[in-house]
Amino acid sequence: MKIPVIIYCYCGDDSQRLLFRVPASLGLAYVVRVKEEQERTLYARQSLYVGIRRDWSSGSKILLVKKNTQGDSVIIGSATLGKIVELDALNNGEKKLCLENNWYGKMVFAMLARFLPAVSVSETPLAGKHPALLHGLAITEDELSEIESLASSKIIT
Template identity: 65%
Template sequence: MAFAVRVKEEQERMLYTKRELYVGIRRDWSRGAKILLVKKGASGDFVIASGALEKIVELAAMGAGERQLCLENNWYGRMVFFTLARFLKPVEVSRTALAGKPPALLNGLALPDDEAVAIEGAAGSRIVT
């Protein structure tokens, strides 16, 4: 099973430098799950990257400062990725199997692995970290 997760502008730097992302939604995340990262652009939503999930760090395992940051932003944990592939040309959501889904559902949406693989294939070149 794969998931789509929305990334905000201010989270993007941490995503690419640390391979981490704070999340406010709970799903049945599992080690190795494929995560497609979706960002709002000027002309719609785009899949900007994909990653393989290593783990979720929950509030109880965080230091006081990080835990406070999460509570202030309504995040319940931090995703840590084994690998992250940044798409050099983001994929328009309107050209994928995610087309027609309400934008609010693109945060935490479960999708079959074959759909995730097709979206990754449409990205072409990528930078893998």
């Protein structure tokens, strides 16, 4: 069941203003920034430790973004979330790693696709977004599909 997303703004005086509503029929996907050192383990283990909280659920679509060697943001792939493993359910080694890096849990992916070559963010509907604001950004499934169609080839695991 898809539920509409409604985002309100707190105005400081106990009143709220409706900022926008995303109809449930649109669906949402999320952008997650991956650091260079996380990329290898992401594809090897099909998991990623995460520090931002969003309305993740099994089946959520994730767009994976990183900075390339020139410092530009590129989309390295997409994923379908299998589950989120909270901090208390991780083994001691993973728990320690999460605490050291301010992560709250681990995303385990049901499907992971690597884009070859990576797609430059500047060629996508995300082009106008500030790179620092991409991490955790909610996008529509239509935007996700458009971006995925820009990948010349994909390796799916």
